Amino acid sequence: MDNTMIQSQLINVRNFLEITISELETYLNETTMHELKQEKPGDETYYKGILSTIRRLLVNSEHCLEECQIILKNTTFHKAAAEKTLYQIFHGCVEEFFTPRSDVWYEDSRSAYTGAHAIRFQKEAPDSVDRLLKNLEGSFQRIREELEFYETDYRTKMTQSN
Template sequence: MKEAKCERQIHEGKIPNEMGHSIVRAQTQKTGEFLSMVVNTVNDYLNQTTLESLQAELPIEKGYCCDVLSTLRRMAVFCEGGAEACRRLLMQEPFQEARAEKTLYNVYHQCIEEFFMPKKDTWCENSRASYTGVSAIEFYHAVPASLEQLLLPLSAAFLKMREELAHYEASGSSMAPIR
């Protein structure tokens, strides 16, 4: 009887489960590293790119360029917040598994899903990309090569992270369902 009660408490997160902690901790660390990479990559691009430089590369509508740059800034902010949350969780002892799972859930929705479906509809996801090996991102308008060179490699990394977080959720975690 005591074993069943202990098992239930472990499952509910009332008693630390070392195996669960190590899995959640590892995923939190990997997610934080991914988000930091995204922030660095996007910020490097934004620090070198202006509206005028985008339009000089390829004459496109000014409003669309503004929306693209705004979407990139928004993505950088969300990813930076997620990376900081992961970093803080990893510094805490004891490791707070429930908070980490909630953070991973939020990262999935605020960063990963936002990348594939930006609020301003500057691009969309090619849902068959993972099956066909083509880019996961489709732009609504022609875009400069520098933007494609930024987003197309990032899309592969975002696809991989989305799969990892979905797999993590499906592997028996107590995290709220992602889909």
């Protein structure tokens, strides 16, 4: 891919991350554990895991946004750095959204056929968490489809360079 296409993709991803970060920050700043338990009485340890996973997603997104901004600010566009960053965004943000390490939620692979939302919780979750993830899901799905190429391409380049 040429530099202008990769640069355009990086700008697109930067915009996606800015919106995502804003939504995640707003949710975390306005939501307490007490409110989650009032909203839907449930497993406090599980709720803590959900909030921790959302925080992790926020931190990963902020880090990736900084990387995008640094690359886009440079007077010379560094294609290799941009490709590596897009690869990192695919794994650190997008894949972490659909399949978090904590396993508090997961992606239902059948959702693509049913048109339903893909995120399923391991246990009952408060409605506000469900709404947040459903609100973000479409954007994450779109970015995943756009970045799958970089994931495959970057891995191929790394294998060939060894």
